Amino acid sequence: MDITWLLFLLPIASAAIGWLLLNKQHTLAAYLSTASVIATFVISVSMLLAGKDTQASFNWASVGDFHVKIGFMADQMARGMMIVVTGVGMLVHVFSLPYMKKDAAKARYFACLSLFMFSMTGIVLSDNFLMTFMFWELVGLSSYLLIGHWYQKESAADAAKKAFLTNRIGDFGFMIGILMIWGIAGSVSFAGIADWASHVGTLTPLMTATLGAATLCIFCGAIGKSAQMPLHVWLPDAMEGPTPVSALIHAATMVAAGIFMMVRFFTCFETGEAHGAPEADHAAVSLIPSFAWTTIAVIGIVTSLAAAFMATQQDDIKKILAYSTLSQLGYMVMAVGLQGSEASMFHLYTHAWFKALLFLGSGAVIYACHHEQNIWKMGGLLKKMPITAITFLIATLALAGFPMTAGFFSKEQILHVANHQGGMLFFIPTVLVAILTTFYMFRLVFVVFFGKNRSENAEHAHEVGPLMFIPLIALTVMAVIAGYEGIAGQMAPLFHHEKVNFGSIEFLSSIGAFIVGLVLAFVFYFNKDEDKLSGNVLSKVFANKFYIDEFYAKLVRVFQDAVAAVVHFFDEILIGGILVGGLSRSAAGFGALFRRLHSGNLQGYATLFGAGALLIIYLTVFVF
């Protein structure tokens, strides 16, 4: 048996054992789950070092010649992604040990983390769309369970439900897309689709349009999972879950699954490289019509920009990071849409490290401040918890794309793609997002870590223990070094080295954006006790997320609930009353007749009905 199967077996076994058998021995369940993730990390590293593509599968559902397969395809992209998933996963598990120490349902928490590791592994290693879809739903389940970990709280229960349902809407499109691709390419496996793409030649206009539509349907799945507009509303609410969960699932890995899946899909069409004929590359890529590409890119940049604006006026530390995640995911989606898969995957990879660090850092802050999440009730924490503060600052620099951090290299590539493949229409908003990113992140840093303590909780805060700061330090190392060619060349999925050109417009705007953002944040927020920018109309619009949630709530009320009520009404009146009422009245008349003739109670009628029916059959059959 291939050792890769252990990547599936270990987490699912520890989830099942932890939840079902160890729900009284909480600590044991936590250690079991942590041990399993460490083992999967070691296996992933060994696979990375071996550098060999492996593959295996079995038939999960077979009807005649048709098979749905479950298996794995550990190519370079999957192996790199596994390092991110198990690496961040491992650190989050360790961080959770003290963070969730006093939680009454610790066993369930760790079991769900293991369930998540299992599901995410399935997405990364999947070799076909149906398997991807199955594990896609399962990460949705683990996300639902973990967001709703404190289900006794109304807000957590509602947020969990919202996340699941919003994702379901995306998956509605995703499934249609898979079915269409199956019809078009005759296969749901990535190899099968690639094979079709390299042999199909030119397509008729109808086929091209159908393929474009199928691409966009598949992209719906990514819109849901990676929280792109218009389905982004679940991610900020998902911050109701425990903070380590936000770090792992809602920042580093699961939300990136949408990008991973789209890149998987598009690489099926880059047949040139696989067959050593680069000139065939473009012919295959152009199978997918440009309207599909453009739509994806536009959704990405719009999400990125809108989320960045929203982030500037949030006061909850986790909400700021959540909108920042939305915004960065928008970057990646835009890059995918501009046919820059490598840049997108590179940013996914670096972002995973420093965004996980930011969330874990915020977790440490929240933990130290007794579950205070409002940044205006913190302040001056640099002196109270220096390790957390410094690691957080480094992660902020990485997110802002400060030169020589990991984020700098990947942001360069994003800017490059925006400029060269998108043009000014994409490049200008991309730079604007970069300015806003630096601005809202330093707003957070200045308010939380500098100035004076603004609450009792902040005054009493002190540095967290080693099990919490060791993961922070490990992630800080990655946030700095992950982007260099020596490291990224080994680990980053689909890494494509691009030398930084220090005279280019991308570099200059990146530096410019950093400086502008930093100066603005300094002017408005350094050593300030209140938000000078809040209170006006614009800030209200940002703080209320452009009122999109309210709009949806209304939409749901008007359409879904009203339609349900109307349908219910008609169901009673029309179908229950008139259509079938006539029938039941005549039948009831029959019944009354029988009642008069016979015993009159229900049992009598029922018996009679049965006997009568039998008699009728006997007689009629005899006649023939």
Added chain:
Amino acid sequence: MLLALVFIPIAAAIAIWAGSPARLTAIVAGIINLVLGLIAASSWLTNPEIGSVTYSVLSKPDIALSFSLYDGMSVVMLLLSVIVLAAAVFSGQCPAGREKLWYSNTLLIAAGAIGAFLSDDLFFFYAFHELALIPTFILIGTLGRRNRKAAAWKITIYLAFGSMVLLAGLLWLVSATEVSSLSFDTLLAASIPGEAQKGIAALLLIGFGTLISLFPFHSWAAPAYASAPAPVAMLHAGVLKKFGLYGLIRLFPLVSEGMQHWLIVLIVLLLGNIIWVGFVTLNQKRLDTMLGNSSVMHMGYVFLAIAALIAAGGEGNSLAIPAAVTLMFAHGVSIALLFALADKVEKQTGTLELQELGGLASKAPTLAFFFGLAGMASIGLPGLANFSGEILVFLSGFANYDPAKGFGPVQIATIIALWGVVISAVYMLRAFRQTFQGPEASSVKSAKNLSLLELAPIGLLTLALLAVGLYPNLILQLLK
């Protein structure tokens, strides 16, 4: 062996009337049947003739009391019946002093269902189903909840109507084939002229359709299941309702041309099940009527596979029947589990009004776990049986899709039907949220967790959902 599967429940029912301890007898019969059913199914793979018996009843026309495992579909339905029966005899809260009525009738429903699925003679196929309906009516009418009389009347009238239309269709079918025997072998070897097929197909669709709660003949189902004692709801929604689907698929080859005429009608009606009833389900304020409506809604997906089969015509669609049968099994097990669990919720809290419930998971975590699992199964979570069925149904909808020609009616229906997956997630998560999550409502203050004995039937049904969900080939290998 097949004879025993039918007559053990009947014998047990008679024994109960004769004075043997009701609950114990029923449980023993249920377990023996489960074991026998599993043995029969696994031996069928190597010996398809296993346990076949034939007793001639009439010679002109040839009618025989004849049991066999006719094909994989019969095997799967047998498995479904014995699994749900074994769980049903454990479930529900029988009022004191009514044990005889409760348990004997429960057994008779199962006997009727098993008899119908094992009969390979059209006459007994029909007759056994009628036999199963009578105890269903009786139990709902006498031991049901809330407005049981009205619900019992409604289901009786509807199903009597359905059965009559069906009977007319079957008689026409038999006369049109001009054969002298009612065995499936003889019937299915015959052919029916095109003109007659059209009419027969319509009668079968309405007749079977009413029994399956096809829109708009569905409104009997939700109130009946809501009033029915738990074992009746489990056996009817879980098992007996599949009789109609089984019959449609069984007789389909005889009227495949005739069905073509009704393809669009059927598609509209099945979307009525999925979308219309889906919205009706969204509007339910009680857990039991919500589950009843959801069961109606999910029938639409099985009809979708049948529509795909019809639309394929001569081309054939090898996915459709395995898809339909897998989903029939999955739906049967999951709805039985949900009704069993809803009964526990009522037992612990005294109410099924969603408004009055809340936070039950804190008091009864095991109950919440299994309800969550069953709910996830019913909304098609991968790893649980319903997904295996649904994904095959959707694939069967696209099996004959030709992108060069664009979408046909079945593809459009599949896409609309997929929206139902969103609808069912909304009502199921809403109900789970309302019942189990949030702060504790006053109704749950004294609620207790599931006991070990209560766990037995629930565990059995859960195991079945997991087995087919994790590895659908378990079922599919029977359906080659």
